[in-house]
Amino acid sequence: MQLDLTEEQRLLEDSAVRFLGKFYGFEDRHHSLASPGGCRPEIWAHFADMGWLALPFPEDAGGFGGGALETGLLARAMGRHLVVEPFLPCIILAGGVLARHAHHADAVAALTTMMEGGERTALAFQEPAAAPVKADADDQGGWRLTGRKPLAAGAATAGRLLITACLPDGGRGLFLLPATAPGLTICAAACLDGTHAADITLDSTPAAAGVLLGRASDDTTLLSLDLDAVRLAACWETVGAMRAALEQTVDYVKQRQQFGRPIAAFQAVQHKLAEMSVCCEEAEAITILASLRSGGPAGSRAGMAAKAKVGRCARLVAKEAVQLHGGMGVSEELPIASYFRKLLAFDLSHGGTAAANEAYAAAILPGGGHMHSAVLPPPDQGVTA
Numbered sequence: 001m002q003l004d005l006t007e008e009q010r011l012l013e014d015s016a017v018r019f020l021g022k023f024y025g026f027e028d029r030h031h032s033l034a035s036p037g038g039c040r041p042e043i044w045a046h047f048a049d050m051g052w053l054a055l056p057f058p059e060d061a062g063g064f065g066g067g068a069l070e071t072g073l074l075a076r077a078m079g080r081h082l083v084v085e086p087f088l089p090c091i092i093l094a095g096g097v098l099a100r101h102a103h104h105a106d107a108v109a110a111l112t113t114m115m116e117g118g119e120r121t122a123l124a125f126q127e128p129a130a131a132p133v134k135a136d137a138d139d140q141g142g143w144r145l146t147g148r149k150p151l152a153a154g155a156a157t158a159g160r161l162l163i164t165a166c167l168p169d170g171g172r173g174l175f176l177l178p179a180t181a182p183g184l185t186i187c188a189a190a191c192l193d194g195t196h197a198a199d200i201t202l203d204s205t206p207a208a209a210g211v212l213l214g215r216a217s218d219d220t221t222l223l224s225l226d227l228d229a230v231r232l233a234a235c236w237e238t239v240g241a242m243r244a245a246l247e248q249t250v251d252y253v254k255q256r257q258q259f260g261r262p263i264a265a266f267q268a269v270q271h272k273l274a275e276m277s278v279c280c281e282e283a284e285a286i287t288i289l290a291s292l293r294s295g296g297p298a299g300s301r302a303g304m305a306a307k308a309k310v311g312r313c314a315r316l317v318a319k320e321a322v323q324l325h326g327g328m329g330v331s332e333e334l335p336i337a338s339y340f341r342k343l344l345a346f347d348l349s350h351g352g353t354a355a356a357n358e359a360y361a362a363a364i365l366p367g368g369g370h371m372h373s374a375v376l377p378p379p380d381q382g383v384t385a
Contacts, residue, residue: 005073012055012070016077018049024081026335029194037157037188038084038196048117053091056229057099062112068229068294072236072287081238082338084194086122088237089154090114092121093230097162097174097223101213106176110160120158121176123226124152124200125219127164133202135165135173143207147174147199155179155198156188163202164219172222174213181205193345194234194338224300231350232294232303235287235310238346242280244315245339249276249321252336256326263324272320279313286310304360311346311353318343 005013023046024032032040047053056071057063071092079086089116098111098121110121124150127133135146145165155161161184163175179186183205186198216222250273253264263269290306293299318340322329325336332338347353 003185009073012066013073013077015050016052016074017080019046020077020083022081026082026338029082029338030085032084033194038155038190038194039086039157044085045117047085047087048115048201051085052177053117053317054115056092057095057111057115061099061102061108063099064098068232068291069288071229071233072291075125075233075236076240079237079342080244082194082241082342084196086120086154086157086195088230088233089195090120090122090158092233093226094121094154094162096229097123097213097225100225101174104176104213104225106211107213107293108301110176120154121160121162122152122155122158122198123162123223124149124155125162125164125223126150126152130214133163133165135167135207137168138206142174142209143173143175143212145202145207147202149202150199151189151191151197152200153191153195153197155186155200155287156196161208162213163199163200167215171215171217172219174222176211176213177205177207182246184300191345192343192348195345217304225295226291227350228294228300228303231307232287232290234350235283235303235306236347238281238288238314238343239284239358241339241342241346242283243344244312245321246273246276246280246315248334248336248339249273249324252328253324262297272324276317276320279316283310283313301363304363306355307350308353308360311356313349314343315353318347344370 008274023043030044032038051064052074054063055066055074059065060220075088092197095111095114098107101107114121115120127147128150129146133145133149135143135145138144147165149163159179161177163177165173165175167173177184185201188196188198191197214222253273254262258264286306286309290299290302293302313364321336322340325334329340330332330337350356
């Protein structure tokens with residue numbers, strides 16, 4: 001699928017590729033991995049100076065009004081360089097939630113601070129099904145939150161947290177709390193792909209009545225648009241990582257000798273490379289299509305299809321890249337081991353590829369949408385020259 005970018009979109013992607021190529025090489029990345037929460041302050045400050053932290057937000061909120069495609073191009077460049085700073089969880093996910101609650105002064109202040117490169121906000125919404133976080137009204141007209149939120153992405157060094165909790169009426173509420181709130185404990189953890197998350201424990205943590213940003217019947221209603229956006233951005237990020245993994249694998253098989261010649265000359269190796277290349281093309285095409293359809297129920301379905309397809313393709317590319325590198329494919333001396341973990345982590349994240357397959361099937365099978373092309377007109381309309 002070919003996509004003609006506007007001049008502004010090309011400039012955005014080119015600047016991202018140049019900056020990350022100069023300041024975020026594989027050796028530079030190790031400094032981020034060793035930093036608290038996997039985030040180098042100087043790199044995050046550069047992100048702010050480049051305007052990346054304000055890119056996805058509307059102009060009336062102080063942002064640059066970038067859409068899913070612009071954000072995706074930036075995420076693709078970050079995926080190519082295995083950026084571990086919490087751009088997706090803090091800017092795309094938590095920032096999207098804050099932007100949708102621009103009627104609340106605290107949300108506006110948190111978003112503005114984050115766009116300027118200051119204190120970050122992270123969203124904690126996942127929780128054990130058997131023991132959800134509960135919010136109970138206290139005697140002062142506020143709330144007290146009790147429970148646990150495991151592996152909240154980007155929360156390890158966040159200054160503010162968005163917490164979802166069960167309300168007494170059975171609905172779900174969204175609370176904005178400082179990370180230093182009494183009774184709130186943050187335990188940082190490194191993830192498979194080098195990014196950082198945190199387990200959050202709430203022990204009767206007080207929350208004033210004013211920090212309840214919104215309420216809904218369930219998390220899907222409360223956060224669906226934001227979860228769709230971060231899932232799509234993650235697809236773009238993974239496409240960038242897949243392309244880089246393929247390029248490095250091609251370079252490696254051209255250099256590795258066996259039986260007196262490069263293994264790239266063997267037909268079996270060429271077939272594997274061809275299959276990896278097809279996977280990269282398919283993953284990029286469906287991600288572009290999902291970006292063009294983003295927003296609303298149709299966009300959600302397209303995003304779920306992209307997650308399912310990119311997840312399958314990412315797993316194949318990761319597997320073949322390591323196979324063709326041999327034992328060096330799992331050595332920390334080569335970047336390919338880090339790309340393998342990145343691609344595998346995406347396959348398992350956002351509910352997992354299998355769950356995305358099931359959700360997409362449930363969405364399209366009843367209406368018969370699977371029987372028609374997503375890009376061609378219905379058969380009864382024909383194709384005009």
